[in-house]
Amino acid sequence: MDRPxxxxxxxxxxxxxxxxxxxxxxxxxxxxxxxxxxELRATCDAILVGAGTLRADDPxxxxxxxxxxxxxxxxxxxxxxLKAVVTRSGDVDPGARLFATGDAGAVVYTGGDGxxxxxxxxxxxxxxxxxxxxxxxxxxPSAAAILADLAARGVERxxxxxxxxxxxxxxxxxxxxxxxxxxxxxxxxxEGAPRFVLPGAYPHxxxxxMRLLEARALGDVAVLRYRLxxxx
Numbered sequence: 267m268d269r270p271x272x273x274x275x276x277x278x279x280x281x282x283x284x285x286x287x288x289x290x291x292x293x294x295x296x297x298x299x300x301x302x303x304x305e306l307r308a309t310c311d312a313i314l315v316g317a318g319t320l321r322a323d324d325p326x327x328x329x330x331x332x333x334x335x336x337x338x339x340x341x342x343x344x345x346x347x348l349k350a351v352v353t354r355s356g357d358v359d360p361g362a363r364l365f366a367t368g369d370a371g372a373v374v375y376t377g378g379d380g381x382x383x384x385x386x387x388x389x390x391x392x393x394x395x396x397x398x399x400x401x402x403x404x405x406x407p408s409a410a411a412i413l414a415d416l417a418a419r420g421v422e423r424x425x426x427x428x429x430x431x432x433x434x435x436x437x438x439x440x441x442x443x444x445x446x447x448x449x450x451x452x453x454x455x456x457e458g459a460p461r462f463v464l465p466g467a468y469p470h471x472x473x474x475x476m477r478l479l480e481a482r483a484l485g486d487v488a489v490l491r492y493r494l495x496x497x498x
Contacts, residue, residue, distance in 0.1 A: 269413035270424040283454035308334035316432040317353035356380030378405030409439040
């Protein structure tokens with residue numbers, strides 16, 4: 267296996283924002299969409315976010331449904347996914363919920379001076395926490411190096427959940443296979459609000475558009491699925 271099948275998932279406003287500038291996390295989706303994402307997580311082997319998402323949201327990145335957890339166990343898998351964090355600086359919070367929960371462990375991808383910083387931070391974790399590795403994936407970390415390491419760990423399906431820098435890295439690298447967008451029925455309209463992606467050289471521009479696989483409604487939320495490559 268050269269690399270995992272890689273699915274990007276994001277919820278956005280109509281104007282392409284993934285949050286507002288307020289102190290609380292903006293809700294961009296609904297319970298039906300959350301449940302579909304939980305099902306998508308349950309079909310994958312690993313889940314990846316950037317350090318910005320880790321700091322802003324302190325996510326656990328777990329499979330929420332006990333039935334889905336049990337289904338994974340019945341197939342000889344862990345109940346939850348391997349969790350991956352990408353950080354250029356290596357400055358991750360050892361007390362983050364991501365590192366303290368789940369049964370598949372975690373891996374931090376960083377590079378350069380960030381490697382020593384991340385190892386120092388993770389050394390402060392409680393002894394009973396799930397295992398966490400630190401991997402030098404380049405300075406700055408690259409999608410190709412991250413995917414190669416995940417493949418070596420047996421990961422066949424990877425779910426990438428942001429944020430904007432991470433989505434940009436995978437989409438500009440040409441190493442993403444699917445994109446799932448949940449579009450909320452409103453605008454954010456704030457200049458400083460974070461975007462889904464940043465400026466970059468994207469393989470799928472006007473001359474090579476993505477292929478729309480699905481477009482449907484979940485209540486007032488529109489779900490769009492695109493294929494970016496030919497892998498299945």
